[in-house]
Amino acid sequence: MGTFLGFAVTATLLFCMAQGEVLFYDFVVNETPIEMLCETNRSVLIVNGLFPGPEIRAHKGDTIYVNVTNLGPYGITIHWHGVRQIRYPWSDGPEYVTQCPIPTNSSFLQKIKLTEEEGTLWWHAHSDWSRATIHGPIIILPVNNTNYPYKFDEQHTIVISEWYARDTKDIINEALASGGDPDLSVAYTINGQPGDSYSCSNGSAYNIMVVQGKTYLLRIIHSGLNEEMFFGIAEHNLTVVGMDGAYLKPLNIEYLMITPGQTMDVLVTANQTLGRYYMVFSPFVDTNAPSNENVTRGIFQYNGTYNHSETPVLPELPGFTNKSDAGNFTIQLRSLNSEEHPSTVPANITRNITITVSVNQQPCPANQTCTGPDGSMHSASLNNISFSAPSISILQAYYKVDSG
Numbered sequence: 001m002g003t004f005l006g007f008a009v010t011a012t013l014l015f016c017m018a019q020g021e022v023l024f025y026d027f028v029v030n031e032t033p034i035e036m037l038c039e040t041n042r043s044v045l046i047v048n049g050l051f052p053g054p055e056i057r058a059h060k061g062d063t064i065y066v067n068v069t070n071l072g073p074y075g076i077t078i079h080w081h082g083v084r085q086i087r088y089p090w091s092d093g094p095e096y097v098t099q100c101p102i103p104t105n106s107s108f109l110q111k112i113k114l115t116e117e118e119g120t121l122w123w124h125a126h127s128d129w130s131r132a133t134i135h136g137p138i139i140i141l142p143v144n145n146t147n148y149p150y151k152f153d154e155q156h157t158i159v160i161s162e163w164y165a166r167d168t169k170d171i172i173n174e175a176l177a178s179g180g181d182p183d184l185s186v187a188y189t190i191n192g193q194p195g196d197s198y199s200c201s202n203g204s205a206y207n208i209m210v211v212q213g214k215t216y217l218l219r220i221i222h223s224g225l226n227e228e229m230f231f232g233i234a235e236h237n238l239t240v241v242g243m244d245g246a247y248l249k250p251l252n253i254e255y256l257m258i259t260p261g262q263t264m265d266v267l268v269t270a271n272q273t274l275g276r277y278y279m280v281f282s283p284f285v286d287t288n289a290p291s292n293e294n295v296t297r298g299i300f301q302y303n304g305t306y307n308h309s310e311t312p313v314l315p316e317l318p319g320f321t322n323k324s325d326a327g328n329f330t331i332q333l334r335s336l337n338s339e340e341h342p343s344t345v346p347a348n349i350t351r352n353i354t355i356t357v358s359v360n361q362q363p364c365p366a367n368q369t370c371t372g373p374d375g376s377m378h379s380a381s382l383n384n385i386s387f388s389a390p391s392i393s394i395l396q397a398y399y400k401v402d403s404g
């Protein structure tokens with residue numbers, strides 16, 4: 001009887017976990033004026049008037065419906081980055097791959113099926129470079145009655161973004177037409193704030209107020225398009241405990257390196273003298289391509305009585321081109337692989353696939369001027385095959401069109 005009851009209880013628990021809650025969100029995409037770097041009335045495409053956009057907060061196993069209304073001037077889609085969308089690819093977001101863009105002045109109900117993900121992920125537009133300003137966090141909490149595999153007192157979300165001086169659709173369209181390098185970003189921002197290393201941004205750096213002795217979970221999301229970034233907080237060690245919606249073996253380090261699209265969950269304990277300490281994102285550049293070598297700074301600020309007007313302490317981060325420090329960080333990352341959070345990577349390899357990613361040069365078409373290397377056009381490829389988006393969704397065509 002005891003065994004039978006035990007089985008019944010376990011089965012019920014599993015059933016509850018698999019079901020999860022159903023949550024609803026409304027996203028309205030619209031051109032909205034934003035104040036940034038001395039400019040006060042430039043409009044950019046954002047969601048619900050927010051940059052970064054609104055947070056989705058759910059539990060593992062929940063199902064989320066997001067009604068996306070596009071009031072912008074061109075079609076967009078929203079992608080749920082890192083959500084596996086197991087057996088439900090229909091509203092995953094990549095434009096012309098799983099769905100067509102949502103046209104101007106219309107809505108589409110997108111479904112997000114959370115299954116194995118737990119930790120921090122993010123959502124972003126998946127049309128051209130619209131993701132530069134259309135993005136926000138997805139926070140996935142442990143199922144009720146289960147715990148984080150680590151302890152903390154408070155949590156904060158940190159979204160690092162790249163800011164461009166012009167409309168990002170114009171930038172990418174011009175680069176594609178000319179075959180040259182797209183414009184560089186002009187600033188990096190932490191939660192929409194470039195911080196005090198830029199003019200016009202004094203006094204508006206992103207601040208985390210901390211209490212001595214407490215431990216903070218920082219959910220870091222790199223929503224940028226191009227540059228990898230080093231991150232550190234002056235005089236504080238970081239413990240990386242999660243990445244891309246999965247737990248890691250705790251890794252204690254002085255700095256981390258995060259790539260565009262990645263998310264990292266990091267613990268930091270306020271265990272230093274009362275004061276103000278810079279948290280800095282600084283680019284890591286491993287190619288000869290031009291890059292924005294600015295940094296962005298926020299402040300990790302202790303509560304209490306001390307001289308608040310003293311300049312905050314700066315962290316020592318690896319230099320822009322320091323490949324070995326970048327590699328030394330990445331090579332230490334390991335999945336948690338505990339009893340509660342097993343690693344389910346297949347161990348029996350039956351087939352090897354080699355994929356070569358390259359940026360090639362194509363000859364400039366006749367009667368055209370190209371601005372790529374030696375007057376050519378840049379052209380990216382996988383195994384020397386390039387891709388240009390069709391005008392219908394590949395997934396829908398595959399399932400719903402008989403021929404052609």
Ligand SMILES: [Cu+2]
Nearest residue numbers: 079081124261
């Ligand atoms: Cu993505």
